[in-house]
Amino acid sequence: MGKPSKEKMIEMYRAMVKIRKTEQKLMEVFSHGEILGFLHVSIGQEAAPVGICSHLTDDDYIATTHRGHGHAIAKGIDLKMAMAELFGKKAGYCLGRSGSMHLADKSRGIMGANGIVGAGIPIATGAAFAAKYKKTDQVAVATFGEGATGEGAFHEALNFAAIKKLPIVYLCENNGWAEFSPMSIHAPIQSVTQRALAYDIPAVSVANNVLEIYEETGKAVERARKGEGPTLIEVRSERWYGHYVGDAQKYRGKENVAQAMAKDCLLNFEEDLFQSKVLKKQDIENINTDLDAEIEEAVRFARECPYPEVSEMMDGLYL
């Protein structure tokens, strides 16, 4: 697995900007009260979803977390329908029933964000089981944070996947903060890769650098496709904002936040692409302008769509 092609790198950059800008926009509309409930953004963590999804097709599966906008966007979710869902509109993926924490798109193998920490890990493992059962070459990905690795669901899933050599990649975005507590409170280890040892699952820890993530996840996806079993990848990621939007992070020093922000995976990649002459200043500007327009259009669409009718609330409880 070498470096991605020039075209692929531009595509990856574009996806990272799309995640960043979409979430910035979401924070803005959330502050106006246009989005209800909780909003968890992944700003600062865009490299991991883009790195791994660069190796996946629509037939591959991904189960994500409450901080799942990035994975959905990287996996190709339709931004208008996703935005409509976040606005609680009937045109949304989940008919406006579920919002940010349950964004799902079956047509692209997005098995859903999940409001329960760690719950998506065995579900994605089940998708991998189905792929093996049906003898396809599909791969499943479970994404989660380091906090989820304290859950039984994580351990039970890894154990089973290792026994059965299932085609799955476990992608841990270790942003150092499990909700409101640092990793030192949650785990007696420095790296989540240590947990994989118990299940004889190969594991690697990489920096929050999209090209490094691309390379390691590429090897892991290939292993899975070849039937060689699961891999765990830890990305040493950074969470800029709170657990949810509105969390003032009083438990975390300003310096810690500033350090996280200084390690900007998007800006670093942009500079790399500029230095290596893959992108000119004008290209960068064009990509950013295009995405601003696309996101504005998605927000406009979501605003204008109707809410579901109260009379529809009971629809679809049973088939």
Added chain:
Amino acid sequence: MKDIRYILAIKEAMEEEMDRDEHVFLIGEDVGLAGGAFGASKGLHEKFGPERIVDTPISELGFTSLAAGAASCGLRPIVEIMFMDFVTCCMDSIVNQIAKMRYMFGNQYSVPIVIRMPEGGGLNAGPQHSQCLEAWFAHVPGLKVVMAANPYDVKGLLKAAIRDDNPVIFIENKTLHAIKGSIPEEEYLIPLGKADVKREGTDVTVVSASRLVNESLKAAYALSKEGVSVEVVDLRTIQPWDRETVFTSIAKTHRLVVAHEAVKQFGFGAEIAAAVAEEILDELDAPIIRVGAPFVPASYSLEKYYVPGAEDVKKAVMTTLERSF
């Protein structure tokens, strides 16, 4: 017709559905090599192999959620939970995930999964191997909850449950596994959501499910010798339950007893009683009497006094007659 044990009727249902549809598979602890803790899958591992009769680690949450993921990717898992008590380890999977996946994701995914488990006393197995927790699941929107009282019902209901596109909690009862009953040689299905009048009567309606149906039939037989005519309604599916059959019966008898093995407080009998009180109170000629276990953990040494039976149903029926308005 042929005589068959309840446990073998379960096996036949699974085997026939696995023969019919290659997407159906069985997963759980010791279901493969060992043929299941109670023998429900005896011989299926040899026939279908480890790919479709899947032994798991002792890991109820993990393999239940795994089955949910597989179900949302087009397979039709049957999950075996060895004792109903152990299902408490997978409540996130069932309550937060499986029950909600289709509705929550806007009908994109369906989760055709059957989660089988035996409940109840009979083995003197004590507080953590004897519980009846069906009401927990009946309380969660999105699940169907089925309880079968005899070999005929268990086979027809299980086959229907496997073909159902909704998640189904399928509750067996340990004391029923060994009972024999008559079933047809040819294939049959029993629709979910339909109650069955197991015995017709005119004086009192007893609404029940699972083992307590058989106990209620014993009580009804004994009472018939005393000149009391009891109608026994077997719900078979407690969620969604068949209001029409229950209400029709009460309109005939004007007296209601609800009987289950689970502890009485907040049991499914409370829902039946409340619905009857809300909707057809004026049909009643006596208070509704509930039969259920006492509100304490299941007793090891005193199990025979703990688990309700025919005598309790009989007393409840007599009470409704004595306390007529």
